[in-house]
């Protein structure tokens with residue numbers, strides 16, 4: 001079974017558009033980007049297009065590539081205090097001279113629609129998330145919508161980054177999976193991945209996961225965004241070979257990526273609703 005993230009994101013965005021229209025709210029998302037990285041600029045444009053589609057207003061703050069940490073903190077501080085802004089997204093990665101951890105911590109937790117603030121990660125760890133990071137939350141939506149059981153399943157997460165691997169593992173744990181996390185120091189990752197009913201790869205290496213690492217019938221979720229030897233976009237998983245062995249699999253493109261954006265829209269609407277009900281979270 002192909003887990004079609006593009007189709008599912010279309011459905012979720014349409015549902016969200018209707019819900020926002022009925023709510024009478026006009027949520028607004030601010031994006032902050034520093035520098036000229038083409039991939040980052042593309043992601044921000046895609047997020048702004050999704051905003052337009054569902055009825056979320058978007059404000060783009062563009063800072064030069066030599067912006068200091070102070071300059072970014074100042075922009076974030078202004079957005080924190082702006083009553084017309086519900087969500088703030090700082091596009092990562094930031095240029096090297098900027099202290100990304102300080103910037104992430106500067107975003108008001110109630111506007112942190114990316115879910116990277118320690119306060120939101122702590123809530124996730126405690127089992128009561130408000131905003132979970134969009135990529136892993138979008139993957140949970142894929143599993144839920146396709147009826148893939150997590151309770152009691154053995155899930156293996158490859159990667160332990162703050163934006164994907166760690167929150168992914170916690171979301172799966174919160175959904176009653178038994179979770180193993182692999183990283184670059186894991187000895188013989190295939191020993192772990194072969195036990196996985198649900199295998200999530202967020203490593204960032206083309207064709208890293210081959211069929212010899214996959215248990216027959218497993219659900220394989222490919223988070224990677226890489227380029228193959230011909231310069232074509234691909235994930236971490238050798239899709240053609242693994243497809244034969246997996247029970248369900250996400251393609252790249254058209255799997256996890258579109259769901260990340262749809263989840264950002266959902267988080268922004270959640271922020272608007274929470275602020276409308278209770279401005280102090």
Ligand SMILES: NC(=O)c1ccc[n+]([C@@H]2O[C@H](COP(=O)([O-])OP(=O)(O)OC[C@H]3O[C@@H](n4cnc5c(N)ncnc54)[C@H](OP(=O)(O)O)[C@@H]3O)[C@@H](O)[C@H]2O)c1
Nearest residue numbers: 135159160161164183184202203204223224225256257260
């Ligand atoms: N589709 C989307 O919406 C979306 C969103 C975010 C990211 N991505 C993509 O997902 C991939 C991962 O992103 P990220 O931000 O999590 O990357 P990252 O911060 O570079 O993390 C990569 C992780 O992979 C681990 N790793 C490296 N080599 C490994 C190995 N041989 N075996 C097991 N684990 C290994 C690293 O371990 P250590 O911690 O030990 O170094 C690290 O935890 C990238 O391709 C990125 O572009 C896609």
